[in-house]
Amino acid sequence: xxxxxxxxxxxxxxxxxxxxxxxxxxxxCAHPLGKWHDELKSVIEIETYDTATxxxxxxxxxxxxxxSWPMVGWINSAPAxxxxxGKAGTGDHADVFTLLVxxxxxxxxxxxxxxxxAWTGTCAVNSQSGxxxxxxxxxxxxxxxxFEWEHTLTGxxxxxxxx
Amino acid sequence: MNxxxxxxxxxxxxxxxxxxxxxxxxxxxxxxVGRWENVRGSVLEIRNYNAATGAVSGQYIxxxxxxxSHPIVGWINSAPAxxxxxDKADKGxxxxVITFAVSWGxxxxxxAWTGTCAVNSQSSxxxxxxxxxxxxxxxxxFDWDHTLTGxxxxxxxE
Numbered sequence: 001x002x003x004x005x006x007x008x009x010x011x012x013x014x015x016x017x018x019x020x021x022x023x024x025x026x027x028x029c030a031h032p033l034g035k036w037h038d039e040l041k042s043v044i045e046i047e048t049y050d051t052a053t054x055x056x057x058x059x060x061x062x063x064x065x066x067x068s069w070p071m072v073g074w075i076n077s078a079p080a081x082x083x084x085x086g087k088a089g090t091g092d093h094a095d096v097f098t099l100l101v102x103x104x105x106x107x108x109x110x111x112x113x114x115x116x117x118a119w120t121g122t123c124a125v126n127s128q129s130g131x132x133x134x135x136x137x138x139x140x141x142x143x144x145x146x147f148e149w150e151h152t153l154t155g156x157x158x159x160x161x162x163x
Numbered sequence: 164m165n166x167x168x169x170x171x172x173x174x175x176x177x178x179x180x181x182x183x184x185x186x187x188x189x190x191x192x193x194x195x196v197g198r199w200e201n202v203r204g205s206v207l208e209i210r211n212y213n214a215a216t217g218a219v220s221g222q223y224i225x226x227x228x229x230x231x232s233h234p235i236v237g238w239i240n241s242a243p244a245x246x247x248x249x250d251k252a253d254k255g256x257x258x259x260v261i262t263f264a265v266s267w268g269x270x271x272x273x274x275a276w277t278g279t280c281a282v283n284s285q286s287s288x289x290x291x292x293x294x295x296x297x298x299x300x301x302x303x304x305f306d307w308d309h310t311l312t313g314x315x316x317x318x319x320x321e
Binding site for chain 2: 053054055070072073074075076077078079091092093094095096097098100101102103104113114115116117118119120121122124137139140141142143144145146147148151152154
């Protein structure tokens with residue numbers, strides 16, 4: 001009778017270890033759930049991914065640890081033959097991502113201003129590192145600026161899986 | 164008894180008319196729920212706006228290549244001018260900011276627009292969304308032509 005609970009406990013622990021090992025695996029283009037970071041070590045965590053619709057959600061965590069902000073977006077992994085019929089087999093395929101964050105005033109890092117940002121780009125394996133990376137271009141729009149022509153900023157960012 | 168029913172019906176119809184007229188009102192930067200159209204005749208329909216979180220969702224009906232409607236998600240940030248630029252309030256420039264993204268489903272690709280919503284003082288004098296967009300396609304001839312970019316303007320549909 002006592003052996004059964006012990007066996008269950010061992011099984012439970014084994015399962016738990018399995019789950020932890022699965023969770024600890026860095027995200028990839030095909031299995032994007034997990035943490036990705038930019039070169040400044042800010043983190044984008046993809047927490048949900050609906051493979052049927054491509055919808056993703058999660059959060060952006062500031063590198064300073066001063067706050068996190070909700071993220072929504074899409075992944076589209078249309079197979080090569082569906083969108084470029086003439087180019088299938090000879091062209092280039094990448095999973096495409098877009099991530100949208102709203103920077104709220106509450107919990108914002110000192111100096112941070114409310115704004116919205118969209119990152120858009122491709123996810124593919126970096127042939128040099130052998131790891132997945134999301135290469136993006138981004139636009140950020142800020143509600144309050146000195147002049148009308150400086151609301152929108154742009155730049156590029158590479159996100160790599162956090163080990 | 165019959166009078167009560169008739170009265171209820173009239174009241175119901177009146178309420179329905181009020182609701183219909185509210186729904187028919189064109190969207191604005193502050194109340195963005197409704198239909199917005201770009202210069203190519205594509206329609207951004209914002210169906211839900213959560214003023215507390217800034218979350219928006221709805222659909223995009225493209226008139227330039229992609230047929231049908233496609234789901235959108237995004238954010239609006241309407242932080243008041245004084246909260247984010249204390250020393251610039253009154254003399255700076257304020258606009259609501261919006262970002263939204265569309266997944267083109269089986270057509271392949273995603274697009275994200277980011278920009279401002281404000282009165283166009285130079286032309287129409289009406290509110291409009293001015294946005295820059297990026298479109299990324301999964302399948303292209305080369306590895307350097309996945310991402311396209313451009314600009315868009317959306318006007319409220321009456």
